[in-house]
Every structure is written in C-alpha cells, then in structure tokens.
Amino acid sequence: xxETSFENIVNTHYEPLYRFALSxxxxxxxxxxxxxxxxxxxxxxxxxxRDRSKVKSWLFTTLHxxxxxxxxxxxxxxxxxxxxxxxxxxxxxxxxxxxxxxGASVMSALQRLDETYRAPLALFYLEDHSYREIAxxxxxxxxxxxxxxARGKQLLRQTxxxxxTS
Amino acid sequence: MxxxxxKLILQSCRPGGRDAGDPQFAEALALAKTDSELAAWFxxxxxxxxNVSAGLQQVRxxxxxxxxxxxxxxxxxxxxxxxxxxxxxxLFSWSSPVAWAMATAVVVLLSLTIFWKKPGGAANxxxxxxxxxxxxxxxxxxxxxHAAGMKQALAWLTAHHxxxxxxxxxxxNQGQGLTGCRVxxxxxxxxxxxxxxxxxxxxxxxxxxxAALFPDAPPLDQPQFARSNGKATVYWTHxxxxxxxxxxxxxxxxxxxxxxxxxxxxxxxxxVWNKSPVAVSNL
Numbered sequence: 001x002x003e004t005s006f007e008n009i010v011n012t013h014y015e016p017l018y019r020f021a022l023s024x025x026x027x028x029x030x031x032x033x034x035x036x037x038x039x040x041x042x043x044x045x046x047x048x049x050r051d052r053s054k055v056k057s058w059l060f061t062t063l064h065x066x067x068x069x070x071x072x073x074x075x076x077x078x079x080x081x082x083x084x085x086x087x088x089x090x091x092x093x094x095x096x097x098x099x100x101x102x103g104a105s106v107m108s109a110l111q112r113l114d115e116t117y118r119a120p121l122a123l124f125y126l127e128d129h130s131y132r133e134i135a136x137x138x139x140x141x142x143x144x145x146x147x148x149x150a151r152g153k154q155l156l157r158q159t160x161x162x163x164x165t166s
Numbered sequence: 167m168x169x170x171x172x173k174l175i176l177q178s179c180r181p182g183g184r185d186a187g188d189p190q191f192a193e194a195l196a197l198a199k200t201d202s203e204l205a206a207w208f209x210x211x212x213x214x215x216x217n218v219s220a221g222l223q224q225v226r227x228x229x230x231x232x233x234x235x236x237x238x239x240x241x242x243x244x245x246x247x248x249x250x251x252x253x254x255x256x257l258f259s260w261s262s263p264v265a266w267a268m269a270t271a272v273v274v275l276l277s278l279t280i281f282w283k284k285p286g287g288a289a290n291x292x293x294x295x296x297x298x299x300x301x302x303x304x305x306x307x308x309x310x311x312h313a314a315g316m317k318q319a320l321a322w323l324t325a326h327h328x329x330x331x332x333x334x335x336x337x338x339n340q341g342q343g344l345t346g347c348r349v350x351x352x353x354x355x356x357x358x359x360x361x362x363x364x365x366x367x368x369x370x371x372x373x374x375x376x377a378a379l380f381p382d383a384p385p386l387d388q389p390q391f392a393r394s395n396g397k398a399t400v401y402w403t404h405x406x407x408x409x410x411x412x413x414x415x416x417x418x419x420x421x422x423x424x425x426x427x428x429x430x431x432x433x434x435x436x437x438v439w440n441k442s443p444v445a446v447s448n449l
Contacts, residue, residue: 019223039235125222153211155405
C-alpha cells in the first residue's frame with residue numbers, strides 16, 4: 001500500500017476511530033492501542049478490500065473485533081471484597097438535561113453504560129453512521145440496533161441526569 | 167403505526183435530517199407531522215442527540231497518535247510465510263477430500279446445535295416465560311447457591327456472568343426473604359434468578375434478563391399479570407432489563423408486591439453490586 005493512500009485514510013478516520021475506541025475501552029492508552037492495531041491490520045491486509053467505499057466500515061468493524069478479542073482475554077470480573085453495609089440511600093432520578101454537554105461528560109456517561117449499548121450509541125453519535133452501518137459494523141441485525149439505540153438513549157439520559165444531580 | 171412504535175423507530179434517526187429520505191423512517195416522520203405531541207418529543211430527542219454528538223466531537227485525541235499510526239504504514243511488512251506448506255496445511259487444502267468431509271461434518275454439527283438450542287426459532291418472551299416457569303418448578307437444583315442478602319447474591323451473580331444490578335419492588339427490599347440465586351442459560355445468554363420466601367412462606371422466584379434479547383419485550387414499567395404453565399406470573403421491563411416473577415402459590419403475593427402502593431414513587435429499589443441501594447422512579 002502506498003504511503004499517500006495510507007496517510008489519507010488515517011487522516012480521514014483516526015479521530016472518530018479513537019473516540020469509538022475510547023468509548024469501548026474506557027482508557028486512553030487502550031483506545032490508542034486499539035486504533036494502532038486497527039491501522040496495522042489495514043496496512044497489512046487492507047489491500048484485500050476490493051470495494052474502496054467500504055473502508056470506513058472495514059476499519060470500525062476491525063476495531064470492534066479487536067476490542068472483543070482483547071476482552072475475551074481479560075478477567076471481566078475483578079474480585080472485590082463484599083461490603084456488608086445494606087443501608088438504603090435514596091436518590092431519585094431526575095429528567096434528562098436539554099443543554100450543551102461537554103466532551104468529558106458525554107464520554108464519561110457513555111462509558112458507564114453496559115457494552116451492549118455503548119458500541120451502537122458511540123457509533124450513532126459519531127454522526128457518520130446510520131443504523132444500517134451500525135448493524136454492519138457490529139454484525140448484528142438492524143432491529144437489534146434500533147432497540148439498543150432506543151434503550152441505550154434512555155439509559156444515557158438517565159446517566160447524564162444522575163451525574164448532573166450529584 | 168402507534169405513537170410508541172414511531173418513537174422507537176425515530177430514536178434511530180440522526181439529527182440534521184440526514185435520514186429523512188430513508189423509507190424506514192417515512193411513516194414515523196409523517197406521523198410526527200400530524201401528531202403535535204410526537205413532534206415535540208422528536209424535536210427534544212433531536213436536540214439531545216445533537217448535543218451529545220457535539221459533545222463527543224470535543225473529545226481530545228492524543229496529539230502523538232497520528233504520528234504513531236503513520237509510522238506503522240512506513241514500517242516493513244511482515245515476511246510472507248514460506249510456500250512450503252506444513253503437513254496439516256495440505257490436509258486442510260480445499261482440494262483435499264478430507265477437508266470437504268470435515269467441512270460437511272462441521273456444517274451438520276452446527277445445524278444440529280442450532281436446531282437443539284433454538285427449537286422455537288427466534289427468542290420470544292412467551293417462550294422465555296414458559297421455560298423459566300418450568301425451571302422454577304421442575305429443576306432439581308432450584309438455586310445454585312444460598313445467599314443471606316442481596317449483596318452476597320449480586321456478588322455471586324456477578325462472578326458467574328449474571329446480573330450486576332437489579333431494580334426490584336421495595337417489598338423485596340434489602341434481600342429480605344432472599345434465600346438464594348442461580349444463573350440459567352437462555353439461547354446462550356445468561357439469565358439471573360433470585361429466590362425469595364416473601365413474608366416467610368410465599369415462594370417467589372424472580373428472573374432477570376437483558377431486554378434486548380426479546381423483540382417482544384414487555385412494555386416499560388407496566389407490570390403484566392399472566393399465567394404461564396399453570397403458575398401465576400408478573401413481568402415487566404425496567405431500563406434495560408426484563409423481569410419475570412413466578413409465584414409457586416396464588417397470584418395474591420405478586421399483586422401485593424406490584425400494587426400501586428407498594429411501587430409508588432421511591433418504592434422501587436436499585437441494587438448494584440458492591441454499592442448501596444438507591445430508590446428509583448416508580449413503575
């Protein structure tokens with residue numbers, strides 16, 4: 001692959017890929033590694049992709065697969081000592097905000113959601129992805145994407161509201 | 167198309183009118199033009215979406231990342247593998263009859279696996295309900311582990327790929343009457359079960375699963391009473407989970423648990439593994 005072509009593809013996609021990776025991995029270092037690994041795959045295997053209109057989809061799908069592969073090798077359930085405090089703290093939910101949100105708040109709220117909803121929501125809010133593209137990237141049916149977006153948005157609103165309240 | 171159906175569809179419609187030409191949204195968008203309440207809801211959604219999108223675009227990308235990626239493109243590619251194939255690669259060559267026989271065997275095995283795992287086709291809630299009731303009543307090992315409180319139960323469930331948090335009526339507050347828990351398998355997905363003796367004698371099992379598994383998940387925050395396999399049940403969806411409570415006796419205990427008074431504002435409690443419980447909005 002020639003350097004100019006590679007550089008053009010990096011320029012176009014590395015920022016949204018990084019934001020997607022950060023929403024999944026929750027750590028800047030891991031997100032950077034995921035993006036680099038994705039472009040490494042592109043540098044070594046991207047030439048096999050015949051339909052150049054699919055580059056974006058290929059990159060996001062590859063990053064997501066890389067993430068899932070890494071997750072399988074992690075201990076998902078760290079051992080934490082169980083507290084015996086069964087006290088009841090009351091904190092009512094409040095309605096979602098309707099004002100401008102900063103990047104850190106949005107990313108933090110997104111990262112608190114379950115992975116099931118985080119990936120489709122992050123792709124949706126990266127704006128360039130339609131629900132059809134999200135289905136293609138995550139390799140799930142369109143109906144599943146739509147229901148996860150709907151429930152995910154509810155949870156995101158709730159999370160942002162709770163954060164604002166606290 | 168109802169207003170709720172339109173809302174579900176329009177949640178996938180990006181702000182800025184970019185999806186306006188997509189036939190998937192045509193009917194819902196047309197309804198929004200004639201339904202002022204739906205139109206106001208949709209406008210609010212699009213504002214929220216635009217705000218979240220704008221926020222996400224502000225996330226800073228490390229300055230060094232681009233240079234590091236570009237360096238990858240300049241590095242030498244890995245050497246190609248030797249053209250001399252190992253014996254096992256000859257075996258798996260597509261010109262080999264052994265490879266075709268193995269591929270056929272794999273396809274048959276996969277088909278059988280899918281057939282046995284999904285006898286009823288796609289997951290639907292009625293099927294789920296019937297199988298969970300069956301598990302509650304007939305399975306030899308009713309619970310996997312006995313638990314003295316909700317924190318212990320959630321710790322165990324979390325460690326066994328079950329739920330990390332649940333939202334339950336306050337009558338099940340703090341795990342009172344909780345006797346144990348279990349993780350079941352549903353089409354390859356994990357379902358958590360909490361076993362209660364409500365008021366010391368009324369046996370109730372509560373199953374919790376990911377709502378995204380069911381295209382026909384129960385409506386949000388609206389308990390539905392029904393009988394399944396001869397047992398009284400109540401089921402509902404809250405946030406991203408579906409809940410199915412099964413009574414081993416009559417349905418009075420379920421009605422008591424889910425009565426408007428029992429689930430009034432602040433009377434639903436969210437239990438989160440390793441955190442203090444919090445009250446959430448009513449059903």
